[in-house]
Amino acid sequence: MSMWFWVLGAAAIAYVTKLVGYLVPDAVLDHPLVPRLAGLVTAGLLASLVVMNTFASGTALVLDARVGALIVAGIALWLRAPFLAVVILGALTAALLRWAGWAA
Amino acid sequence: MSGSSAVSAGSDHAEPVIPWRSSPAVRVGLSLGIATGLYGISFGALSIAAGLTFWQTQALSALMFTGGSQFAFIGVLSGGGGGAAALGAASLLGVRNTVYGMTMNALLRPQSWRKLIAAQITIDESNAAASAQPTFLERKRGFWVAGVSVFLLWNLFTAVGALLGDAVGDPGQWGLDGAAVAAFLGLLWPRLREREPLAVAVVCGVVTAICIPLVPSGIPVLVAAVVALTWGLIGARSARKKARS
Numbered sequence: 001m002s003m004w005f006w007v008l009g010a011a012a013i014a015y016v017t018k019l020v021g022y023l024v025p026d027a028v029l030d031h032p033l034v035p036r037l038a039g040l041v042t043a044g045l046l047a048s049l050v051v052m053n054t055f056a057s058g059t060a061l062v063l064d065a066r067v068g069a070l071i072v073a074g075i076a077l078w079l080r081a082p083f084l085a086v087v088i089l090g091a092l093t094a095a096l097l098r099w100a101g102w103a104a
Numbered sequence: 105m106s107g108s109s110a111v112s113a114g115s116d117h118a119e120p121v122i123p124w125r126s127s128p129a130v131r132v133g134l135s136l137g138i139a140t141g142l143y144g145i146s147f148g149a150l151s152i153a154a155g156l157t158f159w160q161t162q163a164l165s166a167l168m169f170t171g172g173s174q175f176a177f178i179g180v181l182s183g184g185g186g187g188a189a190a191l192g193a194a195s196l197l198g199v200r201n202t203v204y205g206m207t208m209n210a211l212l213r214p215q216s217w218r219k220l221i222a223a224q225i226t227i228d229e230s231n232a233a234a235s236a237q238p239t240f241l242e243r244k245r246g247f248w249v250a251g252v253s254v255f256l257l258w259n260l261f262t263a264v265g266a267l268l269g270d271a272v273g274d275p276g277q278w279g280l281d282g283a284a285v286a287a288f289l290g291l292l293w294p295r296l297r298e299r300e301p302l303a304v305a306v307v308c309g310v311v312t313a314i315c316i317p318l319v320p321s322g323i324p325v326l327v328a329a330v331v332a333l334t335w336g337l338i339g340a341r342s343a344r345k346k347a348r349s
Contacts, residue, residue, distance in 0.1 A: 006187030007160050010177055010194045011167035017198045018170075019223040021205015022214070037336040038200040039295070040304045042172070044332025045197050046292035047305035048312040048325045049176060052183045053284045056316045056324075059184070069282030070289065077293045082139070087146045090286025095279030 065094040065103040122242065129233065129242040133249030136229040140171070141257020143287075147174055148265020150284050153275035154182035158266045165262040169255060170227050172291055173198045175284075176325070182284060185322020193325045204231040211235070212244050225251025300339070304332050 054070045055061050069090040076086045097103040124130060144165065151161040156178065164174045173194040180190040205226045208214075211234060214222045225248075233250035237243040272278050296302045308328035315324035 003156065003160060003187055006191045007156070007163055007177075008167070010173070010191040011163065013191070013195045014168040014170055014173055014198045014201070015224060017195065018201045018205050018226045019220070021202040021207075021226065022209045022219045022223055024202075024206065033336070033340055035203050036340060037333060038203050040301060040336040041196055041329055041332045042200050043292065043295045043301035043305045044308035044328050044335075045176065045193060045325060046172070046288055046295070047309040048328030049179045049183075049193070050285065050288045050292055051309045051312040052316065052324060053179055053281070053288055055313060056183050056321070059317055059319075059321060061313065061316055065279070066282055066285050069279065069285045073286035073289045076286075077290060083287075083290045084139075084143050084146070086290045087143065087283050087286045090289075091279035091283035093279065094282025094285075095277065098277065098279070 062104075065097040068097045068103060069094040120239075124245075127242060127245055129237045129246035130249050132236065133230075133233045133246050133251075134253055136233055136250045137253025137257050140229050140254045141261050143171075144258040144261030145265035145268070146283055146287055147171065147178075147258075148262040148267075149269035149272075150175070150182070150265075150280060150287065151178045151262075152266050152269030153280045153284075154178040156181070158263075158270065161266045162259070162263060165259045168194065169224060169258070170198050170201055171258070172228070175287060175291065179284060179288060180322045180325055182281070183321055183325075185320075185325070189322025189326065193322070193329070196326075196329045200228075201226055204228075207231065208234060208247060212240075212247055222247070222251075225255055227251065227254065229254050304335055307335070308332055 050070070054066045055063070057064075072093040073086050073090045076089050081089070122128075147165065148161055151164065151174075152158070156164075164177060168174055168177070176197045177190045177194040180193050181187075185193075205223060208222065208226055208231060209219075212222070230247045230251035233246035234243045237246045269275070269280070272280070275281060292305060296305060308331055311331050312324040312328050315327050319327070
């Protein structure tokens with residue numbers, strides 16, 4: 001299946017997901033479970049993506065320059081750095097660790 | 105800011121009309137547009153590094169247009185997962201937009217075809233810009249100004265990032281994989297202030313690490329989503345039981 005199929009399919013689902021909020025009667029979505037589940041799934045998915053992008057290389061767990069990027073990004077966020085600065089620091093850290101030969 | 109909200113603190117019927125130029129909602133909307141739009145650069149560059157083409161990258165920003173889901177989509181791809189897993193992760197992350205849509209529908213009451221456009225710009229930023237305002241008019245301005253300006257700038261800077269990403273060649277040498285890690289942590293960070301999302305995040309992170317060597321790429325993210333859902337359902341049931349007894 002071509003990547004365009006998944007890109008457009010995911011975009012269509014994203015739009016319908018937004019539109020549903022405008023069309024569904026309040027009573028259904030007023031259920032307290034809805035915002036609760038949406039919030040928890042978002043946190044869980046993002047945490048999973050952090051771990052996957054830091055430690056996964058295919059189906060192997062590896063420690064490389066990305067761990068350095070994770071630590072530096074964490075410190076930057078702790079110090080309340082803006083999002084863009086955090087992203088740039090993550091890139092710089094990984095690039096420098098590789099350039100210096102300290103990590104793969 | 106405080107002056108205008110003091111004026112409008114009365115009932116919703118006698119709202120003072122704040123001129124467009126001095127409207128706090130417009131200012132909030134525009135600054136969100138610039139701040140968020142700028143990191144479209146990182147999305148564009150990372151999307152190319154994940155293997156998507158320039159136009160696929162641009163299609164995600166114009167049509168999907170919800171940052172978290174877009175990053176999830178390319179995050180699964182760069183982790184070695186396939187298109188189906190990328191679609192699954194992106195769609196699950198978009199579920200919160202339904203909640204935003206419902207909130208905006210109740211607050212702003214867009215009519216007929218405006219609903220179709222409002223839906224497309226229903227994202228974290230437009231929801232935040234609207235919800236923070238004290239009056240109906242200001243909420244409406246906050247929503248539309250934030251939504252439209254984020255849309256325009258996010259798409260512009262996605263293109264800039266994608267062209268840059270195309271130019272740099274090997275993404276690892278420039279640390280783009282480190283940028284992806286930082287971006288996901290940055291998106292997660294504001295959700296870790298409360299105890300329960302923090303606990304769910306830790307559990308899902310550990311579950312992902314355990315799953316990576318055991319299941320095909322892209323699936324660990326979906327397992328984590330199921331774990332978070334289950335936690336949410338069980339937690340809610342035990343809270344109800346406690347309330348009853």
